[in-house]
Amino acid sequence: MKMPFMQAVRERVLVLDGAMGTMLQERGLKAGQSPEEMNLTAPEVVAGVHRAYLEAGADIIVTNTFGGTKAKLDHYGLGDQVARINAEAVRIAREVAGEDAYVAGSIGPTGRFVEPVGDMSFDEAHALFTEQAKALIDAGCDVISLETFLDIKEIRAALIAIRELSADIPVIAMLTFEEKGRSVLGSPPEAAAITLEAAGASIVGSNCGLGVDGIYDILCAMRKVTSLPLISQANAGLPILKDGVTVFPGTPDEMTAYHDRMLGLGVRVIGGCCGTTPAHIAAIKEALSGKQTPFTAREDDGTTWISSRGSFAAIGKKHPVALIGERINPTGKKLYSQELREGKVSYIRREALEQTELGATLLDVNVGTPGIDEPAAMERAVFCITGAVQTPLVLDSSSPEALEAGLKSADGKVLINSVNGEEKSLAAVLPLAKKYGAALVCLTLDDAGIPAEAEGRVVVAQKIADLAAAAGIKRSDLVVDCLTLTVSAEPKGALVALEAVRRVSELGLNSTLGVSNISFGLPCRPLISSTFFSMVMAAGLTSAIVNVKEAPMMSAWRSAMVLLGKDVNAAGYIDAYRGQAVGATVQPAVAAGSASPAQPEAAEPEGIRGRL
Amino acid sequence: MKMPFMQAVRERVLVLDGAMGTMLQERGLKAGQSPEEMNLTAPEVVAGVHRAYLEAGADIIVTNTFGGTKAKLDHYGLGDQVARINAEAVRIAREVAGEDAYVAGSIGPTGRFVEPVGDMSFDEAHALFTEQAKALIDAGCDVISLETFLDIKEIRAALIAIRELSADIPVIAMLTFEEKGRSVLGSPPEAAAITLEAAGASIVGSNCGLGVDGIYDILCAMRKVTSLPLISQANAGLPILKDGVTVFPGTPDEMTAYHDRMLGLGVRVIGGCCGTTPAHIAAIKEALSGKQTPFTAREDDGTTWISSRGSFAAIGKKHPVALIGERINPTGKKLYSQELREGKVSYIRREALEQTELGATLLDVNVGTPGIDEPAAMERAVFCITGAVQTPLVLDSSSPEALEAGLKSADGKVLINSVNGEEKSLAAVLPLAKKYGAALVCLTLDDAGIPAEAEGRVVVAQKIADLAAAAGIKRSDLVVDCLTLTVSAEPKGALVALEAVRRVSELGLNSTLGVSNISFGLPCRPLISSTFFSMVMAAGLTSAIVNVKEAPMMSAWRSAMVLLGKDVNAAGYIDAYRGQAVGATVQPAVAAGSASPAQPEAAEPEGIRGRL
Ligand SMILES: [Zn+2]
Numbered sequence A, B: 001m002k003m004p005f006m007q008a009v010r011e012r013v014l015v016l017d018g019a020m021g022t023m024l025q026e027r028g029l030k031a032g033q034s035p036e037e038m039n040l041t042a043p044e045v046v047a048g049v050h051r052a053y054l055e056a057g058a059d060i061i062v063t064n065t066f067g068g069t070k071a072k073l074d075h076y077g078l079g080d081q082v083a084r085i086n087a088e089a090v091r092i093a094r095e096v097a098g099e100d101a102y103v104a105g106s107i108g109p110t111g112r113f114v115e116p117v118g119d120m121s122f123d124e125a126h127a128l129f130t131e132q133a134k135a136l137i138d139a140g141c142d143v144i145s146l147e148t149f150l151d152i153k154e155i156r157a158a159l160i161a162i163r164e165l166s167a168d169i170p171v172i173a174m175l176t177f178e179e180k181g182r183s184v185l186g187s188p189p190e191a192a193a194i195t196l197e198a199a200g201a202s203i204v205g206s207n208c209g210l211g212v213d214g215i216y217d218i219l220c221a222m223r224k225v226t227s228l229p230l231i232s233q234a235n236a237g238l239p240i241l242k243d244g245v246t247v248f249p250g251t252p253d254e255m256t257a258y259h260d261r262m263l264g265l266g267v268r269v270i271g272g273c274c275g276t277t278p279a280h281i282a283a284i285k286e287a288l289s290g291k292q293t294p295f296t297a298r299e300d301d302g303t304t305w306i307s308s309r310g311s312f313a314a315i316g317k318k319h320p321v322a323l324i325g326e327r328i329n330p331t332g333k334k335l336y337s338q339e340l341r342e343g344k345v346s347y348i349r350r351e352a353l354e355q356t357e358l359g360a361t362l363l364d365v366n367v368g369t370p371g372i373d374e375p376a377a378m379e380r381a382v383f384c385i386t387g388a389v390q391t392p393l394v395l396d397s398s399s400p401e402a403l404e405a406g407l408k409s410a411d412g413k414v415l416i417n418s419v420n421g422e423e424k425s426l427a428a429v430l431p432l433a434k435k436y437g438a439a440l441v442c443l444t445l446d447d448a449g450i451p452a453e454a455e456g457r458v459v460v461a462q463k464i465a466d467l468a469a470a471a472g473i474k475r476s477d478l479v480v481d482c483l484t485l486t487v488s489a490e491p492k493g494a495l496v497a498l499e500a501v502r503r504v505s506e507l508g509l510n511s512t513l514g515v516s517n518i519s520f521g522l523p524c525r526p527l528i529s530s531t532f533f534s535m536v537m538a539a540g541l542t543s544a545i546v547n548v549k550e551a552p553m554m555s556a557w558r559s560a561m562v563l564l565g566k567d568v569n570a571a572g573y574i575d576a577y578r579g580q581a582v583g584a585t586v587q588p589a590v591a592a593g594s595a596s597p598a599q600p601e602a603a604e605p606e607g608i609r610g611r612l
């Protein structure tokens, strides 16, 4: 009896097998023929490939089901054979593997793009992956391997579907990256890893596209944002054209040149993709001998990672205070409310662009206005924004239906704004966050209202954190909103919020505040707001919901980043303010912003990003 | 054997005797004759007055030496009799008092004004009071009573002189106030009490000038700033002209009408001044019967009180953050340096006026420039500033001689800037602060330099506090400068200062920072400075050395006062910014400043000030 797959991954580095397609071609697969059909028509051929890899030393045999979704099988008129083809594939691999190897059920892309890039809805993608994954799981695979995905939105849908089928099955999730270090649809490795971990992956990494050197760089970038075990499944080098034929030149020895570094990074599964053969797998196996140490996950540093398709943002003590642009919110905004009622998105698009340009780290998206279909409006808003900018999103709604529409529409891992300590809110929102892999703003109020003192707010935060943990949501995915009460109405409002932020920070939780609310009803509001902002940043606030168009807010933020040691050499500050006179206007030139820490780039770890 | 005088004051309320002058007139003192000469020429008459008050129930007999300084006796050609007249007076009172009463050696004003109001130097005043007080103390009086002073500068000189003669002798210090609640030379009771306590008074209060109701209001105001035992020595009502003769209409019963309130306030000595007779004293004694409770000094709330002749300022947690105007400092100011070399004061005067107008709570005075007589320059600067504004002073020099010149020139209790933890500095500055009754800025550096971490700075602060305590300087008279290192050179500079301020605040010590230094070398410096200022105010900073002409500094301060609950109903903020646009200029109209918390007025307690 083999030990559970994830236990094996923690105890030793596992070798996954190599390429299937080329092996099948060598064994008779014709151009235009479905490789997966061979599970039905030539099971012995498939088994032969598995056997070759098993004999080469593979610990994991991958089923011949890469194109096993209905969308793919439909090309061959096999769309009604999904369950049978996938089940047979597992059976074949299972028989070869016996007790010597694990069976990984392979799932590849559908070949279609998800909305709004393509025409496949989230629900369609979800259904396709559910069908295939159910067949693989029911047939008894040990692990599912999502391979060669180009689009984080599609692989995210696959993960969400699998996790609905089984909370426990190990899932390997891999995207393919190009030489510039982004996936075909523009995702950097960090955005991919953040999204994959949030959606429920057990192991993340990359397959195909690059050789071991390229994959190593990808995995280094991923390691900055995840403590999951990693997987490397490189091609045998970059393809070259030789006498009109594409050839992968990597020798078995070259495949193992990065092993020590890979192991140091926490790579726990190593296999091969295009161009690899049993000889490569044997070399990999050989190179690992005597180098097996147990996996120790890097400690969670408490950072809340949020991602979009093309970027990502950090909320945490080690990072600049994240600026959540507050302006996509119809409260008090007639024009935007009107557009929401008319189904228009020009205000949203403009604000997404402008807030991003001015330095917003994240964009709050609120479409709550009376008399509209809020879920539809949320989807429209998310599609509009993700088409215009790469800034990660904060979905802001009190409607669980609208939140779910936004969660389906989003490309990556979003921040939900918000859950609170009320029974009803917890019951509705925690499952959504878990299912769709979102982080959570936690308002420190409950059925008894807003606690007047910091102590009460901390108690609510702790209660939400406990319930979130029970629901499988990580503590580092919580951002506690300590609540800003208007100081002109509530003279202790600022002091209580400051104390609450300090306490929440001491608990190791991330925090946020709707800063501007502090100054309601007073003249020259940005003066009060920016002073309060400075104070709460020093007290440990890790994100803030602010109007990035208020110059005093941005100058407080830029200054605070220097003072709190988060703008090294004041580079961002100097870029923003060099040569500017203070007093007349303190708004920095917009153009200068791109190199300032206001930009999502600055929140990104180094590594592969430096090469972009 | 009587118990020590101060022990008696703590155990019960003592009755002091009544008027001496009118009693002597009734017993043969002629117009144009020296009352004090009677100590030599008619000791039995003087003894008779004492005996009448003793029999009426007085616990304290006051010697007939009110005009016993050489300056006064010179008018009668008795200037060479100071020692004899004062010694005889004590002997006469001592004989009458026996073991039944204490003898208080009376000292009144010299009749001359101290520079720059008059032509008497501090040293001359000091010498006159030293001569008289030495005679009284040597003759064995139990306590000295400084009475009927009009000028806090003169009574301060007297106290400093007495404390050099004896650290232990109890000293009662009383100014006379007019009906508007200020002394003739414009001191409010709070400024008087702060100055008197600092200069070494054991009991403070007021005599003459007002009836018991007026004195009660004066003492209420004093109580806001001192926890010393108080003394009331009222006239028998306000004088009225009756048939061409001045008459004090207060009956003995009227004299006692305020007793309960007086006792509640901590008045521990009650006597009478003009118009009071043994009948009044007997009534006072009678009214106290059965109302004796021990004195419990109000707990020191940690406030550092600073005074000028006409105003006062508070540094402490319960008060707005005190703004120390930094601009009277030649560093980097060519014009001012030039004027210092030429002995001119126009820059100083202008900056004193402008900084006060803009909201400075205190004015830093630094005259340190190469090649000048710094002590002389310091005296000139102090005289110039005290002639122009009432804003209390911070004497800023590394020269003990210059500091001493400033301490002699000042009207009230100043803040010395600074002592530090170096042996040499402690040895030079602590005695000066003790002798002249000054508060102390304590720089957190020592012979080993500036500690890099907050912990080290707190250790230095604690060391200075311990040595200051040993030197007789109150902990609440220390203002710890946690040191601002330029963040562009010292990336942790702001974080260390923030932490140090927090720690110092937790120790119950007041704090200050030279805020602007944080931003040296960066563009748009006020943005960084004001953000840092906001942070340190929230961390518990109680004063700051700032450029009040920088609009962002003042807006940070005004905003912080609202946020930290020190600008009730945001009244000061609204006055300053109502109707102003933010962004273009954030400098409030100067005219609006007068009602804002920026003004020294706002730092003043209520009570009698409300009537001014
Ligand atoms: Zn490949």
Ligand SMILES: [Zn+2]
Residues within 6 Å of the ligand: A019, A020, A207, A208, A272, A273, A274
């Ligand atoms: Zn492959």
Ligand SMILES: [Zn+2]
Residues within 6 Å of the ligand: B207, B208, B209, B235, B273, B274
């Ligand atoms: Zn009098």
